[in-house]
Amino acid sequence: MLSSKSVVPPQTHSDEDIATRTSIDTSATNDELSASHGMAEKIAETRKDSSSSVFGDNPGQLPDDAIKSDEKHSNMESQNQHIMASMDAQLSEESSLTQKEQASVIHEAGADSDVKITEPEKAQQTVTTASNNIKKDEEIAAAAVEQEVQSIGKQQDVQGFDTKPAEEDINKEQLREDKGAVEANPKADVLQQDPEAALKGTSSEQVSEKIENQKVDVVEVTQKPKAEKKGRKSKKQWSTQAAQSQKENKRQQVESNSEEKLEDHEWYLCNVTANEDYIPCLDNEKAVKQLRTTRHYEHRERHCPKDPPTCLVPLPKGYRTPIEWPNSRDKIWYHNVPHKLLAEVKGHQNWVKVTGEFLTFPGGGTQFIHGALHYIDFLQQAQPSIGWGKHTRVILDVGCGVGSFGGFLFERDVITMSFAPKDEHEAQVQFALERGIPAISAVMGSQRLPFPSLVFDAIHCARCRVPWHVDGGMLLLELNRLLRPGGLFIWCATPVYQKLEEDVEIWKEMTTLTKSICWVLVTINKDELNQVGAAIYRKPTSNECYNQRAQSEPPLCKDDDDPNAAWYVPLQACLHRVPVDKTERGAKWPEAWPRRLNKPPYWLNNSQTGIYGKPPAQDFAADTNRWKNVVEELSNIGITWTDVRNVMDMRSIYGGFAAALKDLPVWVFNVVTVDTPDTLPVIYERGLFGIYHDWCESFSTYPRSYDLLHADSLFSKLKDRCKLTAVMAEVDRIIRPGGKLIVRDEPSTLSEVRTLLNSLHWEILHDKIQEGVLCAKRGKWRPTAIAVS
Template sequence: MASGKSVTRIDIRRTSPSYCSTPTIVIFVALCLVGIWMFSSTIVVPEEISLQDAKSETKDQVPGVDSQPSGDNLGDNNGNTIVDEPNRETSMDEEKLEKTGEKLGEKTHEEPLKENEEVLTELENKTPDFGDLKQTNEGGETNKERRDTDTIGENSKKKKVEEIEDMKGLKPKDILPDGAQLELLNMTSTQKGSWSTQDAESEKEKELQASSSPESQIIYSWKLCNVTAGTDYIPCLDNEKAIKKLRSTKHYEHRERHCPEESPTCLVPLPEGYKRPIKWPKSRDKIWYSNVPHTKLVDYKGHQNWLKISGEYLTFPGGGTQFKHGALHYIDVIQESQTDIAWGKRSRLALDVGCGVASFGGYLFERDVLTMSFAPKDEHEAQVQFALERGIPAISAVMGTKRLPFPSKVFDVIHCARCRVPWHIEGGMLLLELNRLLRPGGYFVWSATPVYQKLPEDVEIWNAMFALTKSMCWKMVNKTKDKVNRVGLAIFRKPTDNKCYEKRVIQNPPLCQDSDDPDAAWNIPLQACIHKLPTDPAIRGTQWPEQWPQRLEKTPYWMSSSQIGVYGKPAPEDFIADYEHWKRVVRNSYINGMGIDWSTIRNVMDMKTVYGGFAAALREMKVWVMNIVPINSPDTLPIIYERGLFGLYHDWCESFSTYPRTYDLLHADHLFSNLKRRCKLLPVIVEVDRILRPEGKLIIRDNVETINEVESVVKSLQWKVRMTYSKDKEGLLFVQKTMWRPTV
């Protein structure tokens, strides 16, 4: 039978009567088979339009809503432009529509399952073929219910188009005419440049090189990493060789990223007795001790209500150094001290500096606030690992000599409880980094001993801090005492314009040079200066975003129709099209079509996001999404923050700053094919294995050559292939990590 027909047709053919002998029955059976064939063609796998020669595609037409790219055009380290893929058509005429489903690509959803009858049975029961995903129309009917009501002809074709449009992935945009420029907002100094096409032959040569990569033919022999960090290995933070060569550690250089020259390809072992993590929201209060078997923090902070050992669990009472009587009380005290903070409405995004076990961020979820928590690795043993195991966002990072990997003017509130950061030294360099990140009109909440204690050292620090904040034009709007927790709070507000800066008699800290891009954040040294605030009302930072949740769907006011978005449309249309696309894909495929038990999913990462549409589409799920904008992609991270989501910049040719086994689901949309142009693919997959929890899921949308390479590697890691789909040169791979580790 022709590849591409639905599973339903296969089953029916196998159970067709074999005793038909009379002409009447033969005719009847023939009509039934014709009807079944006509029905099955309405629920086929969506066709992925063939790749076109970019030379012939210099059209000015704007692609439709469902024809957005999965990738983007990338600039290399020299600022040159690399086109993600050749252009391809974005519409289907009736002739192409009739051919849809006649022939699947090189691989079907069923192919890899022939090797594993158990997976095949489970897939047939739980995760139907892409062309048979359950969809509901406006009247509440499902595909199955429409079998008896659909008529062959124009109505059938119309429904067929709707199903294909809902199911298909983003398409690469129409290639811009030669010389066209990408006018993206807020591109960093390392990312600015034109977005134009490359010669089609050059692009074909790249694809040929990628498809002939020897990695797809390697027989893998896996070994466990033999490192001091053991089960907690983070390659760029545990590079002992590089750390030993440091000339100084006074600025916490030893806690900063020092990536190995060769990315590791060994596997991190599991802790002894590792168990499937406890589900959210129970995980906020307790986790398995065997999953994070560390006790130093219990000994050091147990009396301060951070965490305790209770049998086979580590429990988190919800306290901390500054909120021993509970984080929720402390959170409410902050809002009572400054009602304009308005948790979950005006203030949606918070940054927690020196987060401990991140109970502050964990309980802010109840106030509809998303918190980015960070702390150095090993400063207090495994604090970030505890946070992630609990299901609370956190990264390992330090305020040392470089900027944090976030754009400027994005956090509504920045919080620091008892953090022993010397804000006032070296010209206030570290506090000025927070000033870069804080949204104009945003608040800095500081609850540390200098605020409320009168010891000589505390008084000295308070006086220096007060002088520094005044010179930065921060206004102290409140200083109060929490009588229950017996701690004090000082709340400062960043200005919304440059008037105060201009009136300063002493320009200290000085204003930054105009050439200093405040959004440049990857490996950029810290500087003790203040960035001017924007004055043009059409520029980001002059207005506060819409209140949550309206800001999630609201197009940022500074995205102008005169600007071209990542996918080639006017920026506002680009933004909306991306969101509509991902809502359909998430609803029809990821939530309702793949058999994923979403109650087991809490920590999610979109490894290559554009506008955050994937994360926005998951809003109703009990998950949080770390949105990653690769360093050589268009800088859309400010847009993601504007809509009340968060993320950071990263180079996937290096290790990510998180502990092993910290994410439940990773999503990669045309990431790996782009990375192959810059670095080896194998270490990237090994990094995915490192940060994904056992039984965690990976969804990849990419070209067929890349899908084949990744599938070959993950199969050697004994991962379960849950679904594959390919058509022409595009494909999808859905796999699940197992508990397997190589023997020592």
């Protein structure tokens, strides 16, 4: 992950490039090659005698043909160097450790703790194998090289200034090519161009190997697999059925994707029980029925269909354009989220009420019946160090209900990542999103939440009904993973202030658990108006307490446990150490908001390479400036900000797009995809928030959640892994009618996206395909045909 130790891992190269560089590194040294070969000396003397000095633009006494050849060779070297530089710049992004790779390491470690092969070891094995194969091929060609060198020496003695090969030599050259001696010729050409290199060799084999290694270029690297393939024909290994089947399935998938006739795609309505509230990865009834247990809320976790759906979710009857913020915080159209049960069950707690054609939200909750703002101020008075909107900027709200706590924290310049399980309280997260409050459907169950470690300034739980003390405190330890050192856990629940037997027992268990993980109880206060109490704990900023515990329960996590791996990673009842090195992420509290927004995190290591090929701090600044300029132009492509509240950046890097929208009344959900460099900690350090996700799967949100989706270089990267029709069906699902989609991508990809948008009856607002930008608006069109279940 992107941290003080590894912002983005150093640039890597292909196995072929590594193998070539390895052969260079292991070639004979100058001391070992001090004895000159007689033939090579003759070549050098002949060249020295037969050429004049060349300075600047003076070509010497070479004929026109040779000059043109040299210029061509120089141009080729320049082009190859340019290609290599471009490849290296791209590798800074493509070779970075992704969330998917981090999660894979965790899974492998759990499956086999005895035998582990790290990525560097795997790379070294590949290098060794490739180097050995190349060496065998070179030994086969060694004899031919020696004969060629001798032939060149004779030619140099006879030809003098004449560099054009004789007709007989051309015939011999053609004969060698016909026989397949492909690799001998480039080596001979190199000898003619640089005979001084031959002086360092003690044998023709060493001369040819040294020169080939010194003169290696992109063309040679790309040709080597062909030579290796020829050399290995006689050593073909047995293939497995699994490998053959996997290869064929992949081929058919690629073929299917490429042959997909987007313009003729026929859309259907989804035929599912959830109907207009369908979330594919949370409503997979078939997968839920096959679960062995639901003890840890496995039935509320993600279970994505093997084949992502390409059907469309229907609209609720009577759906209307959502009410604009900030009025939406207090009321929404009933027909947009037609659910009354929560109003009937929680109406007396001022969660939500039905008022005519509206659902209204008085701002209350189970623990703050008299309003969220009063409750927020009560917490600030109970613990002044909270410092809403300055010291505390990004918080996590566990079991958020209808999102009133997070909704009113906007008035204190705080953004809240709210979550609650789907259907636990009917459509509560959907209510929050319709109100313009950020929230996702998730549960604290058997897996880590999809966030990096040490990113939340505070975590809040008001009657969230999570059994923190069970299973060795595994769920509270997950909060410990997410909470910054020195961060606060705000627990407002009946065990804090009631004396019922069950509450008293839970409080005892909680007290024991929090002490064992070194959380300090900083205050317990009671809100006289709401007649509730809150206990506030602080996470330690050092490992001193961990090391001094009388009992090591819960145990410290293993050294190879990556706390940032969070994509489908099982929970473990262990305690991650606190970073204490001042250059590590989490060792210091971020700058106060809003200074932290545009200041590069202190832990970015400028000795390494950022996503765009520059030192990370410069990368960060360039990304910020780029999106400032882009956002200023969005009004010219059809974006009206008064219509926008809920925004998602579908492929965020440093959060620059979200940062550029800071002064607008919107919030931006940053998505860092699991197969790209893990920059999500940078986004949180800026005082923004986001989540890990793979867009080949459905997002954990209700339909019609967002007003604006922004996708920068996303779809072109997805096409090789999943069908574009499924991705666009998901885009259509999560965006509201009237919502906008901005796509920045390759022209060919944009053409495919435009074709699919036309088939979905979207309105194209801005169509600059060749400039790499497309903007479209979703309508209310739905197909009439229903998909086969």
